[in-house]
Amino acid sequence: MKVLVIGAAGMIGRKLVERLAREGALGGAKITSLDAVDIVAPTPPAAPFPIHSDACDIASLYVPGKLAAGRHDVVFLLASVVSGEAEAEFEKGYGINLDGTRMIFEALRHQQALSGGAYRPRVVFTSSVAVFGAPFPEKIHDEFFTTPLTSYGTQKAICELLLSDYSRRGFFDGIAIRLPTICVRPGKPNKAASGFFSNIIREPLKGEPAVLPVEDDVRHHHASPRSAIGFLLHAATMDLSQLGARRALTMPGVSVTVAEQIEALRRVGGEKAVALIQRAPDETIRRIVAGWPRQFDAKRAEGLGFKAETDFDAIIRAHIEDEHV
């Protein structure tokens, strides 16, 4: 089995390649080679199969054709410009998140035509809950409409539609998974508006202070990096005919308030960890976060076997184990 990971240098991409390298197989089939690409060349881990690492820009006209020519059995398409950047740089956001993705889809379609119809890869595309825009119900169900309030969310919603149509027409066998906020994100605190959800757990566990810019009653929907990798692997191996024509799925997760996050930290990390959280209300962040979904009823994905943690304690424990905290 040949695997392609586009966006392999990001947090999720890196963890996915590491996991594939560790397992050596995908859905019971031995991996024979893996191509790992990103805008900067990913650093490949040790693996029982060759990993080819390369730097390329999927928004460049010549790149998608070159990548698709590898005729991989499974294509993970994780690459995208993040929300803030897609909003600040209109052309770049559309160029990479829409046109780059669409050109990959088109290049795969051309490979299928060249193969006389024999080639039909699995495509796993990471979408986002940013396809939803406020106002929404307290719990967003699986048939709620996609009215994004960012260019990033618009681009993801469009790619979902394209992926469903290309799959319906049999050009490839695709699935779009809408990732919730990933928590606890490893690494350093960053400036993303959602950063504090991870910061207030990760930093105190290291004995470092962390800033909490919102009220304790703010509710949000989380899944661990470990769950995100689990979603990708399940999406790559499950029988997609169960999805019919509706190929985009909201992933499950844990919906908790900040207060519940802090209580979980108290149980797992103790009082001394909680004491490191510093409250510093920030009106801008408060306002941004107020426009985000708080909870999903991801019945369909759960019914199809996608599994996330069931409480926030488990999310913290996964972080401690996976990041060797």
Add this chain to the structure above:
Amino acid sequence: MKVLVIGAAGMIGRKLVERLAREGALGGAKITSLDAVDIVAPTPPAAPFPIHSDACDIASLYVPGKLAAGRHDVVFLLASVVSGEAEAEFEKGYGINLDGTRMIFEALRHQQALSGGAYRPRVVFTSSVAVFGAPFPEKIHDEFFTTPLTSYGTQKAICELLLSDYSRRGFFDGIAIRLPTICVRPGKPNKAASGFFSNIIREPLKGEPAVLPVEDDVRHHHASPRSAIGFLLHAATMDLSQLGARRALTMPGVSVTVAEQIEALRRVGGEKAVALIQRAPDETIRRIVAGWPRQFDAKRAEGLGFKAETDFDAIIRAHIEDEHV
């Protein structure tokens, strides 16, 4: 006021230009010129303002820029490849329905940039209820998700998303109206699967026989050509700030069974008209029609002042008046 109608040679486009020519104004503002374009040059009606008619293909790279350079105050974007053709010719459908539309949007954005932000036209885009895909509830409400089952529906749903994002960012002031099946369509019987809904009214009123290929209990949602023009004019003149970021609206209409259509024909056209309907069940058409929406709860559009007929008798009477039957 300068007006551009893209897709002016189609049934709706022609009626729109005729109506504008008759009224000489749009929303109280005098029309000073109208550009009418289509893949074949539209035949302009007599009008109190100059009408420039031209043949052009919006999928050609040089065309959208040329059209947008006219800096029209209102752009009606009606051009598209129809459902059956977009399904049969994948590249052509995406080329015109997605890329052609997107290039028009982009060309308008560039005109705005060139104008230093001063130019911000009204864009009225005709979408379709094909953005919905079965299975759906008996009545489709305004927040039901868009999971099209055709490439045409996919292209329309994508253009809705683009239009909402371009409007949110202030590049133009756009609205997408999802037209229901237009009935009674004037002209000759055609081969569209939906053709019989009009044929069984129009032909008997002329004393001609018409074929009914489905059962009498088939339910469908209709609006007259006159209502469709009313939707377009209202969309061109209403205050769009009321829409917020959600710029796509399902239009109201009349949901009736075929039996109710026939009863209305009996009331308006008499028994002799009804006698001209010939039942000839067609399994293919029956199956296609079974996958179509039957009814919409178009609360939002109604609340915003969009008006359709309230019964099928009125639809037949509008046909008789407008087509001089």
